[in-house]
Amino acid sequence: MSATPLARLRAEPPHPLQWLLALLCLVLALPVLSIASSWLSFDATARETLAHQLDTVLPGYALASLQLTLPVALGVAVVGGGAAALVTLLRFPGRGVMEWALLLPLAMPAYVLAYVYTDTLQSSGPLQVWLRARTGATGALWPDIRSTGGAVVLFILTLYPYVYLLTRTALTERGAVLMEAARLLGAGPWRRLTEVALPMARPALAAGVALALMETLADYGVGAYFGLNTFTTGIYKAWLSFGDRHAAAQLATVLLLVVGVLVWLERRAQSRLRFSTSRGPGSSPEARPMQLQGAAAWAALAACLLPVLLGFVLPVALLLRLVTLEALHGEFGLPWERFGQWAWASLRLSGLAALAAAGMALLLAFASRLRPHPLLGAGVRVVSLGYAVPGAVIAIGLLLPSGWAQQRWPDSQIGTLLTSTSLGLVYAYLVRFSAVALQSVEAGYARLPGSLDETARMLGAGNARILGRIHLPLLHRTVLAAALLVFVDVMKELPATLALRPFNSDTLAIIASQLARDERLAEAALPSLALVVVGLAPVILLSRAMRRGDSLAT
Secondary structure, eight states: OOOOHHHHHHHSOOOHHHHHHHHHHHHHHHHHHHHHHGGGGOOHHHHHHHHHHHHTTHHHHHHHHHHHHHHHHHHHHHHHHHHHHHHHHEEOTTHHHHHHHTTGGGGSOHHHHHHHHHHHHSTTSHHHHHHHHHHOOOSOSSOOSSSHHHHHHHHHHHHHHHHHHHHHHHHHHHHHHHHHHHHHTTOOHHHHIIIIIHHHTHHHHHHHHHHHHHHHHHOOHHHHHHTOOOHHHHHHIIIIITOOHHHHHHHHHHHHHHHHHHHHHHHHHHHHHGGGOOOOOOOSGGGSOEEOOHHHHHHHHHHHHHHHIIIIIHHHHHHHHHHHHHHHHSSSOOOHHHHHHHHHHHHHHHHHHHHHHHHHHHHHHHHHHHSOOHHHHHHHHHHHTGGGSOHHHHHHHHHHHHHHHHHHSTTSOHHHHHHSSHHHHHHHHHHHHHHHHHHHHHHHHTTSOTHHHHHHHHTTOOHHHIIIIIIHHHSHHHHHHHHHHHHHHHHHOOHHHHHHOOTTOOOHHHHHHHHHHTTOHHHHHHHHHHHHHHHHHHHHHHHHHHHHTOOTTO
16 A cells, blocks of 8 residues: 555655754744743752742732733724724725825834833923913823833734734625625625624734734833833843842743743634635625715724824824934934944844845745655744744743853853854844744745746756746745845844843844933934834835735735
8 A cells, every 4th residue: 555645755854955944943942942941950949939929929920911911902903903894894085095004003113102102291291391381280180101001002002003904804805795795685784894794804803912912922111111010021120130040931931821822822813814815706886895974984084093193193203303302402412423333233133134034934935845844844833933932031041041051161152152242132033033034935935836846847957946046036025025024123122132132232222222211212212213214114015015905925
């Protein structure tokens, strides 16, 4: 009896390139493995540390994280899902602009939004000072924005586009067609919306909410600036303030488990989403969005416009105001020379990480297409989970083994190599963001028919020539988009950069955070504005892809 194709595939030895790439995937998994392996040496000291945390800080961290994530989940679902339903299923003035404008808050890092609104809304800020001068009131006119409630609002404003993007895609591809079918069966507008469109988009809504919660749990900038005792801020306190590696590893493990559950929920929602996104014909007039008239139309426009104004337009205007004030009235003006140094450090690190991630993603996708093998498939799955791992966990996962190796071999300089050079940072960025590049390149490869490879081999082309002469010219936009996405993510990355950056190598994200913590918010405006401008690049790509009806990877 002949073996099945799958059995023959498993019996074949992996290609040398597959062995090399599988080893590279294992290297990228080392930070997470080191966190898990820290529990293997669960001695009396670690047990005492865990008992102390259970009695003191751990319940507080869990409660603070829960108080943050539950309202954020509800908020991004309402704002993102509602905006997606409005621009997809209804027609109103300004709808065409709102379709892409609702993506603009993606360019705004949450910690930058925190700096801007704190400067504007705090008791000593210009808005309260102006209102007290006009009304004669005294004291604070509203609660301090540096609170859990303020953080919730900021996360909703910056993270709702995840839900909007996925939900809008699901509704665009089949929402109008199914709404037409429901209308022909006699269902009214409200029933068509609540019983057809929204249930169909539920998997996309769940996937977007899970992504937003992963970003919330991974955040360090807002939590540290607002003084919130979340898991991520607790990890940095345990390691950097108290030097307790056992406590840091245990907190990182708890955070990793929570994120793992969110990853499972997101993957489950995505698997269900595949069954509700098959494109159907939607060219008939009845399948077009329903036209709104009068007050309802303007209410829909206002509902879409509000998160764009609060999440992007107003913060950018406030940043420009701060930059202008600092340039005209600051003691030293704008620090252009130091800004150039910060910008160069950010550009250099981001460029190195983007090139490495895009190149690795291209090789991984090509090797998987060349000859699929379970060994390489497992490596690809490991890399694809990297984006879900918070930067704080990756930093601890690198510091733990480097510290152990430095103690074991004092003359090896391993710890110095990872924490005093750019190598450790680029390594952490690859662990964190290679999944972004891999997803984009794999989506591009899915559009290339296998007959291209077969024809090239029949003409005598080898693997290297197929990759260099056929695949790369066809995928150059895909690879460029993958590199750009990684570049922008690295520019905004704060937790891993804070823990692993070399001495005297501050990035724009780090310097903005330090200046804001020192209450030098006007000085923090220039690097913050630069981060926002860079973050506009993927938003422009996304908006163009949505107008074409394509994916970002094309």
